[in-house]
Amino acid sequence: MLLWIAFSLMTGAAILAVLWPLRSVAAGVPAAASAAEADLAVYRDQLAEIERDREAGLIGAAEGEAARTEVARRILRASAEAEQQKAASKGADTRRRAAAIIALIGVPAMAGGLYLFLGSPLYPPQPLAQRLEARPDQTDIAILIRKVETHLEANPNDGRGYEVVAPIYSRLGRLDDAARAWSNAIRLLGSNATRQTGLGEALTTQAGGVVTAEAKAAFQAALAADAKDPKARYFLGLAAEQDGKPAEAGRIWGALAADSPPDAPWLGLVRESMARVGAAPAPAGAVAGAPGPNAADVAAAESLTPEQRSQMVRGMVERLETRLAEDGNDIEGWLRLMRAWNVLGEAEKAKAAAGEARAHFAKDEGALGRIDALARELGLGS
Template sequence: MIFWFIAAVMTAAVTLLALWPLLRSRPVHLASRAEHDVEVYAAQLRELDADVARGAMAPAEAETARAEIGRRLLRAADRGKAQGEAGAAPWKRPMMLATMAAVAILVPLVSVALYAEFGGGGRPDLPLAERRAPASAPGDIQTLIAGAEERLRAEPEDGRGWDVLAPIYLRIGRTEDAATAFRNAIRLNGASAARESGLGEALTQIAGGDVTDEAAAAFERALAQNPDHLPARFFLALNLSQEGRRDEAATAWTRLVEMSPPDAPWLEIANAAIADARGDAAPAAGTAPLAQTAPAQGPDGADIAAAAEMAADDRRAMIEGMVSQLASRLESNPDDVEGWKRLIRSYTVLGDADAAGAAYRTATQTFAPESAAGREIAAFGDELGLTAEGKTQTQ
């Protein structure tokens, strides 16, 4: 109730201010053109008398000039009187009355309508994120991509266009196109840590999460451009873990943790990989043996360099998707011993002991125990501390 009283007082004050120029009983008088002419002709008559007094003009000539100036003075005075009568009594003019009525009625009505639409007291707060410009819808992104592709078809040597399109391809999962775009960007714009790392990530995704030799070479070139480029270090460390080079992997992961900021979202996977490489039990989620990790932050994945602003959950979903691709490939080609080893180790590095155990159990069932492949899988399981039931020996 107090609010509406204050609002009414403020509205009345604004309305009064708008009507004040029309309500004044004695409006400011502005001289008209005719009144100005009267003053000018009167001044000319005074100058004429002065000229006659000092002998600068003959009396006969002065009489003739005085008559002409007098006629002009009378006409100007008549025009001024007519304009004064026409401008008198402003309250009687219909247009002014209509204006005053419109202001007095419309200002309160428009104020109330605008408040009801945009300023209702019961409306919830608008979060800061929603005040920002909304992100483009998927359809809009596809439209932008189509436009960029059309331009590149017309100008295939546009290095800036490839530079912009490559990380977008990588983010939306068009990994083959991303690899091509990164190669074109490197060819036209020159090598950089971000471009080489982006190419390596695209090749890693194409390989279902396996850091291939070509991808590793791209990451090495990225580090040559910028030794502090953390995404390249992440994937090179992942490559060492996948190849089972445990001592080198532990060193690489440790170096990555030491170089990372305290809230880096990939620290959880790095710490889990360090524990795996050293043969320790994997740390619990949310703990950090070598550095503090952000609570509930997943590890970075395939889009660290190309989309550094991606949320941590999206990064974890990306790397888990890569591991899922490898698992799907093994379903259609179960005889790939190295593939099973990479899958089991990937789950271990991710800290998913149940998935690692399930993959190990499936692998042991795929190969006969007395076969070379079966013995290799069993030895690999012993190395990771997995039992025949697919559980770690510490469980």
């Protein structure tokens, strides 16, 4: 019922919008015609007055005739104008009637036809909440976000909800909301690398690319949870660069490049950053075909018996160690040796390999930075 009342009011408003200008047009035409009629009446009075003055001898016959001629000319002109105004009034009346018919019949008919074609009075109301419930697979990002926000308003301690919506806020540029959501997720669910790097990245982007103290603390917390987190390591290198410590930034990025697989998506950015601070480029991951165990070799050894696995891995480590004793200029080999001894549980041998590596690269600041970074990562100390 309310729908039809609304439709009636809108239709009435549309008709009024059409008819109201016609009112002023209709009033203007009779006014012009009445003015012409008034002029004719004045001119007729002037003729009668001229005739009375002539009979009374107030004006001469020649003067009276001239005055009558002038007034007669004016009467003819006023009569012509009156006829034109009447014709115009008749045409305006016709157009007014046509416009009124269109407004009274055409507008409602057109509106009703469009509604029957595009809509239906049988559709029930569809509030946003009901639409969200009826369409859980809705792909409209705004509706999805609103659904999560409504849920969080009712359940403010749902950390998982904050964790879900936080990266969406970041992609939409809602950085204040993203940082707040990550903070709530950390508060409710605890700290981990993903949440801390999300918070740090949101704060950094919010600051225009500057790693603020709060963002740096978040990245350090992420690294404490996962020492290999590439995003946290990159941004900590960026923080060092922004603090005026290019050598430290180069060491951090060099270690990250060394630990990254060759197809890592972030490797190009890391190498560009290293070039920016003047650090020597470092190859990523293990060198193909290089002797010595790498992570893949150790993983493959897990399919063997304990005795076979120990024999295979130790043989590879010993061959690498022998080669490095002959040619100790292979920084990648030393890093692999340190990792291999650490995987085998030989912390002392891994620490000794780190010491030998430092001796070989005592004058190479970049190599020393990579060795120290790996030693800290493996818990070998300085």
